[in-house]
Amino acid sequence: MRIWSRFQTDIFHDIVNGKGHTVVQARAGSGKSSTIEEGLRHVPRGCTVGVFSFGREIARSMEARLKKAGIKADSKTTHSHGFSACRYKFGPKLAVDNKKMDAFARALVGGGSEEASDHRRCLAKAASLAKGALAATARQVDDLVDEFGLDLGEDVDRAEFAKDVLKMLDWSKNPYLRAQMRDAKSFDQLWVVSRGEVPSIDYDDMCWLPVVLNLRVWAYDRLFIDETQDLNACQIKLALRSIKPNGRICAVGDELQAIYWFRGADKDAMRNVISALGAKVLPLSITYRCARKIVEVANKYVPDLEAAPDAEEGVVGEATPEQMVKDAKPGDFILSRTNAPLTDLCLKFIKAGKRASIQGRDIGTTLAAFVKKSKCKTIDSLRDHIDRWAEREITRILKKDPEGSIALVEDKAATLHVLAEQCATIDELLGDLDKLFSDNKNADESPDLTKITLSTTHKAKGLERERCYLLADTFLRVRKGEQEPNQEEKNLYYVAVTRAKRELYFVRGVR
Numbered sequence: 001m002r003i004w005s006r007f008q009t010d011i012f013h014d015i016v017n018g019k020g021h022t023v024v025q026a027r028a029g030s031g032k033s034s035t036i037e038e039g040l041r042h043v044p045r046g047c048t049v050g051v052f053s054f055g056r057e058i059a060r061s062m063e064a065r066l067k068k069a070g071i072k073a074d075s076k077t078t079h080s081h082g083f084s085a086c087r088y089k090f091g092p093k094l095a096v097d098n099k100k101m102d103a104f105a106r107a108l109v110g111g112g113s114e115e116a117s118d119h120r121r122c123l124a125k126a127a128s129l130a131k132g133a134l135a136a137t138a139r140q141v142d143d144l145v146d147e148f149g150l151d152l153g154e155d156v157d158r159a160e161f162a163k164d165v166l167k168m169l170d171w172s173k174n175p176y177l178r179a180q181m182r183d184a185k186s187f188d189q190l191w192v193v194s195r196g197e198v199p200s201i202d203y204d205d206m207c208w209l210p211v212v213l214n215l216r217v218w219a220y221d222r223l224f225i226d227e228t229q230d231l232n233a234c235q236i237k238l239a240l241r242s243i244k245p246n247g248r249i250c251a252v253g254d255e256l257q258a259i260y261w262f263r264g265a266d267k268d269a270m271r272n273v274i275s276a277l278g279a280k281v282l283p284l285s286i287t288y289r290c291a292r293k294i295v296e297v298a299n300k301y302v303p304d305l306e307a308a309p310d311a312e313e314g315v316v317g318e319a320t321p322e323q324m325v326k327d328a329k330p331g332d333f334i335l336s337r338t339n340a341p342l343t344d345l346c347l348k349f350i351k352a353g354k355r356a357s358i359q360g361r362d363i364g365t366t367l368a369a370f371v372k373k374s375k376c377k378t379i380d381s382l383r384d385h386i387d388r389w390a391e392r393e394i395t396r397i398l399k400k401d402p403e404g405s406i407a408l409v410e411d412k413a414a415t416l417h418v419l420a421e422q423c424a425t426i427d428e429l430l431g432d433l434d435k436l437f438s439d440n441k442n443a444d445e446s447p448d449l450t451k452i453t454l455s456t457t458h459k460a461k462g463l464e465r466e467r468c469y470l471l472a473d474t475f476l477r478v479r480k481g482e483q484e485p486n487q488e489e490k491n492l493y494y495v496a497v498t499r500a501k502r503e504l505y506f507v508r509g510v511r
Contacts (some may be wrong), residue, residue, distance in 0.1 A: 007284045008035050008153060015042040015222075015250065021277035023228070023270065024252040027305045028498035029289025029464070032252050037252065040071045042080050047221035049073035052081065052239055054227035062226075074220075078235040081242060082206040085217040090175050095200040096492075101127050104168045104177075106241065108298070115153075122150050124159070127168045131208040132232035137167075138162035146397055149408035151370065152393065173213060175199035207234045211241075219244045228253030229269050234446045236269060240276055244338050249277060252284075256302055259458055259491050287498065289464055290314070294504050298497045301490045305498075312502065319505040321345075324469050325352055332450035333465040335457060335496045337474035337489075338407075339363060340414035341510045342454040346436050347422060349452055361453035364437025367416060368430055379420050379429070386416050457496040468500035471510045 004012070008031075014022055028031040036051065043049055051066070051073050053059040063075035082198065087094045091132045104127075105120035129135070129144045141162040154163060171177050201209060210217050211234055223233075223243050228251040231239070243249050249319065255270035274281060287295060291314020295307040321326070325348050328334065336342050342358050349356035358364075358381050374389075376382040390413040397404040423429040453465075475493045476485040485493075 004038070005286050007282070007286060008038070011035060011250075011282055012039055012042045013286065014234055014280075015039050015477070016044070018248075018280070021279040022251070023274050023277070023279045023281050024250065024284050025270075025281060026252050026254050027283040027302065028030045028254065028257060028495065029287035030284045031286075031288050032226065032284060033065070035284060036062075036250075036252060037065055037069060037071070037227060038068065039224070040073055041069075043222050049222045049224070050081070050218075050220040050242065051075045051224045052226065052242075053080050054230050056080075058226070065474055069344075073224075078231070078238050079203065079206040081217065082208075082238055083201075085210040085215045086175070086206060088202075089213070089215050093198050094175065094201065095198055096206075097200040098202045100200060100202045101168060101339050104171050105164075108164050108167065118153070119156065121369075122152055122156075123164055123168060125150060126161070126165045127172070128204050130165055130169060131172075131204040134185070134208075134211065134233045134237065134394045136166075138166060141165045146400060146404060149181045149393075149412070151373075151393070153373075172201075172205060173209070175201050175205075175209075211237045217242050219247065221247045223247065223249045225249065225251040225273075226253070229255050229258040230274055231269050232370045232390060233272075236273060236276075240273075249279070251277075251279070255492050257461070258496050259461060259488070259495055267328050287311075289501055290498055291500075291502050294497060294500050294502075297299060297504065298447060298494055302494050315503040317503075317505050319469065319507050321507055321510050324505070324507050325349060328354070328452050328469065328486070329467075330355060330451055331467075332452050332470040333460060333463075333499055334452065334454040334471070335460055335468055335499060336454070336471040336510075337457060337477070337492055337496075338411040338414070339456055340418055341471055341474060342456070343415055343436060344422075345510065346454050347432075349454075354452055356452040356454060358436050359439065359453055359459040361437050361439050363459075364433045367412070367419075367437075367473055368433045370412070370416065371426065371430060376426060379423060379426065382426065383417065383420050383427075386413050386420070389413070457492045460499050464499050464501055466501050467503040467505075468496075469505045469507050470496055472506040472508050473511045 011024060024032070026035070040049060040051070049072070051062055053075065054077070056077055059075050059077050059080070066073055066075055082270050101124040101191050102120055105123040108123065109116050109119050126141060126145060129148055130141055132223055133140070133144060135141050135144060138159065142158055145158070145161070151508065152158065209215060217238065219242050221244055223239070225239055251273050251294060253270055259266065273279065283304060285304045286308055288308045290298070290307065291312050292307040293314040293316040297316055298305050324334070328349070334342070334345060346356050371382065374382060375387045376385050390409055391410045394406045397406055397409070419429050419432055423432060476489050478485055
């Protein structure tokens, strides 16, 4: 019989006898999935129960666990929950078309040139971010462009861009405007030709439409929310509407693992949920993943993290870059705050005859799009283009907000410069991008342990390895005018450190 910790038994007692809503601060490796599963066994009989997970695979995994345990509860994502509300409103034939926003952008920009294609992608991305953030004004859209580092190009009128995004949001409220209308040049043409056809929405609409159209959503007596810190404003709003008037929410997350701000997650998700619900907060602080010495490292910024009673001592040490290249083995993680140093290191591993790749195919795709958009024919001209672009973007961001973050611009420029130094031609550079960046998973979504995986902390979240190397000089950066790293930097360090189960090595001299 499993012995539960004092934190877990307090949570189970609250589920049975507590009043009101609860937020559980679940530290890294603290067994939150097992705690949720056991907690569901304590829900009073007769209650309808929902479990919202962050991501389809996690929801499916939880569903399988609950089925095996004989626990009756709906396991789903916020998107699938919202989609049910949309189908209830617009009918069972409602289709999902993730090219819909591109069609709307085409109605505004037209097709043809590569510049038009890039502009459409930026419009679609901005509209997606706006839906997640529940942005509804031109200023809010403009702020999102900077916050998430969208490269609009020199000739784009930002005020007009924001107006176009708002127009796309307005069109999105009508699912009968079909994305299949590739040749439509205007809203009127989209509407006239599409009227009466089967309605369609895209992925973002699944959460956004129930909120902005105030659709009826299924509500539960008890609702458990996992990875609360990674939800965006729209997902939070939808979740809070999915509980009956006298129902109870148990939201599980770790505010110190909130690192997906760049992707649209609400920076203050946990605090906003606590405030909105008037929730009590219960800790879940014992990690069953990390060895004792690794916990001691994490305690610098997360003092309440505890090692499990039977945790081994573990190893924490330092290594030179040369030692790391020599000693790292398949299955090891090389973790960095930024992408730039990973490119050069990955090439060194490959030259040393070791299988290695960088986690994140989408990163390679984004960098390749930048290179193609530049239309540069030589590496030297590309270097100049990178410098001009970075200078222009940094100047614009700081002019708009002297405290604005320029980290995304700096990392993108540095990564491209590292690649440019290794290549003689643009085609060679594009080939390296395709070769270096990948998603290190097998077909069944299990980790590919046949390679050394180089990754940013963002891409490594949710994963773990027996041994990790941290590029120490890339972490805990202090912004100009500040005395210590801000909360985002501390969170990234904590998440990186706690990917290691048994061995953790700090590597200095790589930036």
